Amino acid sequence: MYRARDHVENERWLAEIEESADRLALGTEARSRATDLFLSTVSEWDDPSDRDADSRRAVAAASLYAGSLIEGDQRSQSEVAEAVGVARLTIQQRWKELLREAGLEPPSW
Template sequence: MHSARERVEHERWLAEIARIGDGLDLSPEAISCAEDLFLADVPAADRSKRVAAAASLYAGGLIAGDGRSQGEVADAADVSRLSIQQRWKAVVERAGLEAPGW
């Protein structure tokens, strides 16, 4: 669980996650999971936050059983598919979960 202060501090990115998730027609559970994953390890550099948000959306969809392809998420988030591919497992692991080995 994340504090209200963290949510307020990163409100812009949480809104962006929700907007992209809605555009992908992700379930509320997947979007909520993505928000939690993002807040578990917010990058310091602003330029890295868009990729972290996209990777969190991809991973949140997988965890919630409502996954989309890396390409779909990348297109919706305006990042490269390779960026998501390189980042999503680390996002999952930093949240204390075990990433699948496939």
């Protein structure tokens, strides 16, 4: 779960998730799920000594991919990577762990 403060502190990244979701033409449910995943897990991925933009961008990308997958509005890792501006490998390396951190069981395929 996340706090209202998390929403305020991450406004920039939530806006980026929305902009990327627009580029991907994602539905409302996938956007909402991506936002929830991002806010629920972003603190798990932050390096307290270096709160850099690359880490948050990677979490945003993985959240969008996982959110679209969960809600049946799936986009490929490559499509999401291009929309967010990260490497496909970034999403590939993070999305399953992101689901675990959110308390969800990733698929085994």
